[in-house]
Amino acid sequence: QVQLVESGGGLVQPGGSLRLSCAASGIIFSSYTMGWYRQAPGKQRELVAAVTSGGTTNYSDSVKGRFTISRDNAKNTVYLQMNSLKPDDTAVYYCNARRSKPRTNYWGQGTQVTVSS
Numbered sequence: 001q002v003q004l005v006e007s008g009g010g011l012v013q014p015g016g017s018l019r020l021s022c023a024a025s026g027i028i029f030s031s032y033t034m035g036w037y038r039q040a041p042g043k044q045r046e047l048v049a050a051v052t053s054g055g056t057t058n059y060s061d062s063v064k065g066r067f068t069i070s071r072d073n074a075k076n077t078v079y080l081q082m083n084s085l086k087p088d089d090t091a092v093y094y095c096n097a098r099r100s101k102p103r104t105n106y107w108g109q110g111t112q113v114t115v116s117s
Helices: none
Strands: 003-007 010-012 018-025 033-039 046-051 057-059 067-072 077-082 091-099 104-107 111-115
Touching: 003 091, 018 033, 018 091, 018 111, 033 067, 033 077, 046 067, 046 077, 057 067
Parallel strands: 010 111
Antiparallel strands: 003 018, 018 077, 033 046, 033 091, 046 057, 067 077, 091 104, 091 111
């Protein structure tokens, strides 16, 4: 059974930092592209950052320079370090694991991030 379990969300003031973690089980973690998505109320889910099995990263323009995605294949865990947080970063953040061959796509349950003074 595949599980993606996020942790690290919470309430933080503008300008603060949070580190999200996503622990995966039931998959060959090192073969998956891992990503973080977010969904704010009334908005569509959007990609925040992703890291391929080879370590290549990509970020949405809105978080470039502030967020860093990383993975630890030995721990089957992907991280999202979020710095200089803004109120617009408030959303539920979801962990995603996807692979093209065979085509598979898994989601975590989400963790709430609220940026407010």
